[in-house]
Amino acid sequence: MTVATKTSETPPAQQPDTPALWHRLIVRPELGALLGALLVFVFFSVITDGFLTPGGVSNWLDDSSTLGIMAVAVAMLMIGGEFDLSAGVMTASTGVVTALLAVHAGWNLWLALLVSLLFALAVGAFNGWMVMRTGLPSFIVTLGTFLALQGLNLGVTRLVTNGVQVSGVRGAAGYESAGSVFASTMRIGGATIQASVLWWIVVTALAALILARTRFGNWIFAVGGALPSARAVGVPAVRTKILLFMGTAFAGWIVGSCNVLRLGSVQASQGIGLELHYIIAAVVGGCLLTGGFGSAIGAAIGALIFGMASKGIVFAGWNSDWFMLFLGTLLLAAVLVNNGFQKRAERIRR
Incomplete structure (x- = not known):
């Protein structure tokens, strides 16, 4: 009689799921910006002498x-499907x-900062309310706010000081x-780090947490991706966009406060x-101009690319006019890369 014997096979060692890891990476909006930042960092580190010095890093x-x-x-705001053209002039207004x-009024600086904060939040709420109440494009609404604030800054400053600076x-x-x-500094490895850098880190971390871990973050992606659908499932679209x-x-207000306290003055x-x-x-x-896709961390990296390129061009001894060529090329490349990443992410999620 033949006795059948049971043989056991040792299962092969599990291999890392490389495709799954790649899929998780490719859907991240900030991937392109990170690669770009590494490229810019390496390029200027190699061709210039001052880029990696403590003074260069500080700059x-x-x-x-x-x-x-x-x-x-x-x-x-762009992930939520809107634009704010008054963002730049708001730093001066505050x-x-x-x-x-x-x-000129003799107030304590903290009270003055509080009033300027309330002013900024009121303008932001007005922009959001106007966009949602009228249905006008945010581009038009905030362009009007931009012009109004620009005129207000110049008119009031000139009226009070007979100039354009306070x-x-x-x-x-x-x-x-x-x-x-808002204006302190610290020394790290010989580099002088401004308080604004710490504010940048805090704002980025908070925004990333909101987008990834909160219900409000889900609302932002929803109203930016498909506003009618978001409203149909109960997303408070008006409140979400006003808050944005x-x-x-x-x-x-943060940037304006850092600037005015650091410089001791402000230009209108x-x-x-x-x-x-x-x-x-x-x-x-990684943000799309059409909304519904983007990353707070990616935007912070995008700003880092700006800073490295603007100072890297100076350290390289090039004419600063080349920076605008860099910006134009970077914008076109980013739009193409972001569209490709979004399409790939949609295919993977299906």
Whole structure:
């Protein structure tokens, strides 16, 4: 009689699921920006001598930080399907309000900062309400706000100071404590790190957490991706978009406060023209112009690319005019890459 024997086979060692890992990476909006940042970093590190020095690092991080704070807030708004062309001038408006109240009205600087914050949030809420109430494109509504704030900044500043600058903030009551929050510095490895860099990190982390881990983050993607569908499933679209506009205004207040306390003065025309840089940084970071897709971390990386490139061109001894060519090329490349990533992500999710 033949006895059948049971043989056992040792299962093969499990191999890492490489395709699954690649799929998880390819759906991340910030992947293209990260690769671009590495390329820019390596390029200027190799061709220049000052890029990686403590002074060089301080310079490009400083440039990136205020741009990054705004780019992250603008990215969240773009994911929600809207634009804010008043974001740049808001940095000047909040600084002007703070400086006028602290210097010419004699208020404590903290009270002046609080009033400028309330002013910024009110303007942001107005923008959001107008967009949702009238149905007009946010491009048009915020362009009107941009022009109104620009005229208000120049008119009020000239009326009070007979010029276009408000100075003397360092002599205001409360400057020492407020300056420690918005204008202090620290030394890390020989590099001087401005307070705005810490604000940039905090704002980016908070925005990333909101988008990835909260119900409000889901609402942002929903209203940006398909507003009628979002409303049909009960998403509070009006509240969501108003809060997003208030978020860009809040970021403008942070940047304006950092600038006015660091410099001790504010120009009424400050920040004008930078709104397009914020949008470009958000697009480079993975945001689509059509909404519903993007990343706060990607926008922060997009701002880092700006800072490294702008200072890298200086360290390389090139004419700064080449920076605009870089911006145009970067924007076109980012749009193409982001569209490709979105289509690939949609195929993977199916």
